[in-house]
Amino acid sequence: MLVVGLVASTAAAMAPGEGDDVGCLPDNPSFEIGPGLEGNPVSGWTVSGNGGLGAGLVSHGTRAAWLFGPFDGTANSSRLRCLAVCFPGWRHRLSIDVGHRSDDPLVGSARAFFTIRWRANTGVVIAEQSVVLLNALDATDRMHTIEAELGSAPGGTASMEIELSFRQTAAQETGRAWFDAFRLDRVNPAVNQWGDFGAGRLDFAGRTWRVKNTFQGPGPNQFSDAAANARVLSDGTLLLGIDQVGGGWRCAEVVVEDVLGYGRYRFVTRGRVDRLDPNIVFGLFLWEYVACYASDVMWWNPPSEFDIEFSRWGDPNAWPGQFVAQPFDWPGNLSRFDIPDVPEAIRITSEFDWTPNAMICRAWIGDAPEPTRGTLLHEWIYTGPHLPRPGDARIHLNLWLKDGSPPQDGQPASVIVEDFMFTPIDPPVSVCPADLTDNGVVDGGDLGLLLGDWGQGAGSPADLDGNGLVDGGDLGLMLGAWGVCPKG
Numbered sequence: 001m002l003v004v005g006l007v008a009s010t011a012a013a014m015a016p017g018e019g020d021d022v023g024c025l026p027d028n029p030s031f032e033i034g035p036g037l038e039g040n041p042v043s044g045w046t047v048s049g050n051g052g053l054g055a056g057l058v059s060h061g062t063r064a065a066w067l068f069g070p071f072d073g074t075a076n077s078s079r080l081r082c083l084a085v086c087f088p089g090w091r092h093r094l095s096i097d098v099g100h101r102s103d104d105p106l107v108g109s110a111r112a113f114f115t116i117r118w119r120a121n122t123g124v125v126i127a128e129q130s131v132v133l134l135n136a137l138d139a140t141d142r143m144h145t146i147e148a149e150l151g152s153a154p155g156g157t158a159s160m161e162i163e164l165s166f167r168q169t170a171a172q173e174t175g176r177a178w179f180d181a182f183r184l185d186r187v188n189p190a191v192n193q194w195g196d197f198g199a200g201r202l203d204f205a206g207r208t209w210r211v212k213n214t215f216q217g218p219g220p221n222q223f224s225d226a227a228a229n230a231r232v233l234s235d236g237t238l239l240l241g242i243d244q245v246g247g248g249w250r251c252a253e254v255v256v257e258d259v260l261g262y263g264r265y266r267f268v269t270r271g272r273v274d275r276l277d278p279n280i281v282f283g284l285f286l287w288e289y290v291a292c293y294a295s296d297v298m299w300w301n302p303p304s305e306f307d308i309e310f311s312r313w314g315d316p317n318a319w320p321g322q323f324v325a326q327p328f329d330w331p332g333n334l335s336r337f338d339i340p341d342v343p344e345a346i347r348i349t350s351e352f353d354w355t356p357n358a359m360i361c362r363a364w365i366g367d368a369p370e371p372t373r374g375t376l377l378h379e380w381i382y383t384g385p386h387l388p389r390p391g392d393a394r395i396h397l398n399l400w401l402k403d404g405s406p407p408q409d410g411q412p413a414s415v416i417v418e419d420f421m422f423t424p425i426d427p428p429v430s431v432c433p434a435d436l437t438d439n440g441v442v443d444g445g446d447l448g449l450l451l452g453d454w455g456q457g458a459g460s461p462a463d464l465d466g467n468g469l470v471d472g473g474d475l476g477l478m479l480g481a482w483g484v485c486p487k488g
Helices: 444-452 472-480
Strands: 006-007 047-048 048-056 062-066 076-087 091-099 111-119 127-135 143-147 159-168 175-188 197-204 207-212 213-218 221-223 230-232 238-245 248-256 263-270 280-287 305-309 319-327 334-337 347-354 359-365 374-381 394-401 413-426
Touching: 047 048, 048 076, 048 359, 062 076, 062 159, 076 127, 091 111, 091 127, 111 175, 127 143, 143 238, 159 175, 175 359, 197 230, 197 248, 221 394, 230 248, 238 394, 280 413, 305 347, 305 359, 319 359, 319 374, 334 374, 374 472, 394 413, 444 472
Parallel strands: 221 248
Antiparallel strands: 006 127, 047 076, 048 062, 062 175, 076 159, 091 143, 091 175, 111 127, 111 159, 197 207, 207 248, 213 221, 230 238, 238 248, 238 413, 248 394, 263 347, 263 413, 280 305, 280 394, 305 319, 319 334, 347 359, 359 374
């Protein structure tokens, strides 16, 4: 059930808190990071009443936000709140996953709401709009995706107050509402996903790619759509190059037009990426263009960036490969690996499985469908707080210069991408095979059993994909099913 209402108001702003630091984007939208400043249990949000983070009902990552109560004897609300920049005429689209569990359901008149309040530069609320997200009649033990188009910000708007709430009448209804995968996308004016790209397009690996043509980051560098920088060769492979024209250096970047979402992203590259000049970076990565890139919001990775990168980052002695979630300097967000100096290293396959709960990464020498013990370079499973979120993140491929500095050897360079393959994730089956302990929840107990059987063959209950081996594919299925098992 979804109800939308618009209400005029002249109420003053709420008491100051962490959420009163107005940012250009809503902070921490998947609620992975906490505790926040000022003792708040959800970083980037002001919490009033009873609220926090947990793993009881999750659709993305490993944690979701929850609210209940506040049990103060009156009709009142527990709230999560933050502020973001907004101007008159701006419109937004809401998308959020919300649910409640059968062991602590909403009862009676309890409701979960989303509310947006448009505020003047004095903090006074000009108008507001609310959307009912959850009530006692909604099915339990699963997340419901709620989407709504919101109205235009009225004249005089300087910011928008964003609130998630659990509303309780004087009857003091019980229940706990869970919130995850929150998005508030600006649809007017829309965020331009193609502003850095010219008219150039390439057909590669069965998909259409746009070519960057601007002076822009990373670096910054001059990115060019000239054939010397990006073109498809006669054998169907993609060449990316760095060259020098008129005393300046030009770099390359392409982006696939399709938004592909969760699945396996595999790249086969040709060229000794371990021998690239130390100032050159070869990137294969997810990225979404967002409304702004202010430094004070980058701590939660607004562009949903995740990278496979080959570079020595200016240090000739550094390892040349890495998997990284942004921001790269957040503890646990980066895993580096070496590449042996052997002729076979001219061809490397690298991939990540993007699931709702993890990035499962591998790299190996050669183009075989699977690595062997002798060809595997590195594998890494990322379950940290900066897991990319569903939205407009697309695959980009680029070859660029660190800090815009020329190559240390002064020479042009190129790499070839032989193939790009995408395999979507199959939806988890409702019988919940990942619940190895049979307790109705996929949790740490099941993970422990799977890791205990790691490498075992057919016959292990942890061989969830039925390929005869307990490996990363089974781990991805388990993480994708994490949380309370569906009914049925």
